Amino acid sequence: MARDLGVALAPVGIGFIRREVAAGTPVAEAEQEEAERVTREALARLDDVTARRLTLGPFVDNLPLRDPQRRLLRARLQGSYGADLGTIALRSLGGGFGTEESAGYLRAAAGNQSLGEAMARRLGDLRLGREVVTVGWSERGVSVLAAGGEGVQGGTEALQAEAAVLAVPHTILARLEFRPALPEALGRALAALPMGVAAKLAVATAAPPPLRARQDVAVPYWCWTGRGADGHARSALTAFAGSRAPLETLRTAEGDPGPWLARLRALNPDLAFEGDALLKDWSVDPLARGCYSAFDNPSWDRTDLLSRPAGRLAFAGEHTAGMESGTMEGALRSGLRAAEQVRAILSAARPGRQS
Ligand SMILES: Cc1cc2nc3c(=O)[nH]c(=O)nc-3n(C[C@H](O)[C@H](O)[C@H](O)COP(=O)(O)OP(=O)(O)OC[C@H]3O[C@@H](n4cnc5c(N)ncnc54)[C@H](O)[C@@H]3O)c2cc1C
Known part of the structure; x- marks a missing residue:
């Protein structure tokens, strides 16, 4: 995607998984590699039922590791998941995400913002500084009421569309006013998803x-x-x-x-x-209310609901990205998936239309 958008990437030059321990017992790189291997092997040994029940905290606590290895692993995962490990579904680790150092990390050379800016240039009509407060939806279309923004008459602006992709964080989505309300199961899933x-x-x-x-x-x-x-x-x-x-x-x-x-x-x-x-x-941050979703086990069981369209509304954002939630990659891919869903919604509404 970065290549398509003409965004230059540059090697970061450090690894994100293996770290030097500061103010604690050192853990040599070989010991960190061993801890990664032990973690992956323990994951592979788990049966499906146990894996669906466990959280990261007890899983890490029971790994056959030396204390300094465990302390480092715990500290790193607690940071990466943005939550106490006792709440995080073990399934978030999936096939071993975050348990193996990558050969080389790349960053957007001019910062991640350059990805958003490059995409914005293609959009044309982009309205910044508006906060969506109400979303109306029916079989015929979608209306969005936004507050704020320079030159917005009476402080609010109304937009009509045939369909919409909602890509705000789930904490915000759960607080928006929907007319009518979102399907009950989706509303409950959003409200219960930890951030x-x-x-x-x-x-x-x-x-x-x-x-x-x-x-x-x-x-x-x-x-x-x-x-x-x-x-x-x-x-x-x-x-x-x-x-x-x-x-x-x-x-x-x-x-x-x-x-x-x-x-x-x-x-x-x-x-x-x-x-x-x-x-x-x-x-x-009032427009984020957290960093990214921190799936617990009940929320993992409901992931499908989060990416399913409701009428003419499609949903994008890291919280809809399943195994890739909490990542840039997941957020970007979710946008492509939501765009496909909108295409299907519009095609079904207007048979014969080449959208
Ligand atoms: C500190 C931190 C470090 C991270 N590190 C990494 C990393 O190393 N690697 C990685 O892959 N990922 C990382 N991530 C995760 C990654 O940044 C996110 O997964 C991704 O940006 C989520 O994209 P999104 O589009 O779902 O949400 P966001 O990027 O949060 O976009 C949502 C947008 O909606 C806007 N918005 C909110 N409410 C409204 C409203 N009512 N009306 C209109 N607009 C609204 C917000 O202003 C925001 O611009 C990190 C995240 C954080 C916070």
Whole structure:
């Protein structure tokens, strides 16, 4: 997709799975590789019924690992899933997602935003700064009422369409006003789907830093450096924390990067930071209310409902992406799937139409 959109990709230069333990017992790379293998083998041994019942917490706690290996694995997964592992369905690990280091990670050279911007250029009529508040739907079409936006008369704008793809986070979808209400089973599935929480901090460094991926296993959070589009280390350090406990410890909801920055200084004494740090906590973003869905077992049993159209409404977004939920790839693919569903809805409504 990046190639189709003309978006340049660049190697990050670090791995996202294997990390150097900071402020804890070191776990050598070979021991991390062993932990990944043990995890995959334990997953493969599970029968279907047990796999559907278990959550990640007890699964990791019972793996035959040394304590430092387990601590590192737990810290990494807790961050990645954005929630306490005792709530996360083991099925989220699927065929071993996140249990094997990739040969090379790529990033959008100018940042992920460049993907959205490239897609927006193709759309033409794109209205930003509006918040959809009401969605009306019937056999004939869809109407959307949006609030805000410059030049919007009376503060709201109404749009009519033959069909619509709703691609807002599930936390928002569950709060929108639908006329009539969404099918009951879908409404309940959306309301019950847990949302993970996460925050990131980025700070410039005075000089290009050495490449690193460091995991604080106590808080927990991790931080890393990486290459820029020119192949050289970018003069920046980035940190990520997922799940409630670290966000509280780092006091991210208050918007002050100070407490986290102090820990990053202690963890990276060789780096000199420059300028203001950028902190973003998705749990307090009113248009997200969290980072990405954090499927528990009951929600996993209902995944099919989330991607099923309701009348002329199709649904996209990471929460509809099944095994790929919580990822960019899943979100992008869900958009393609929803577009196909709209095509089918319109073809059925107007037989003979080449949509
Ligand atoms: C901190 C963090 C780190 C991540 N790291 C990775 C990673 O390393 N790799 C990876 O693959 N994925 C990662 N992800 C996940 C990935 O970013 C998401 O899965 C993906 O962006 C979800 O896309 P989406 O379209 O479903 O939702 P979003 O990107 O959340 O888009 C939803 C849009 O809807 C808008 N919106 C909300 N309410 C309304 C409304 N009422 N009216 C109109 N618009 C509204 C929002 O403003 C937003 O623009 C990360 C996510 C976070 C938060």
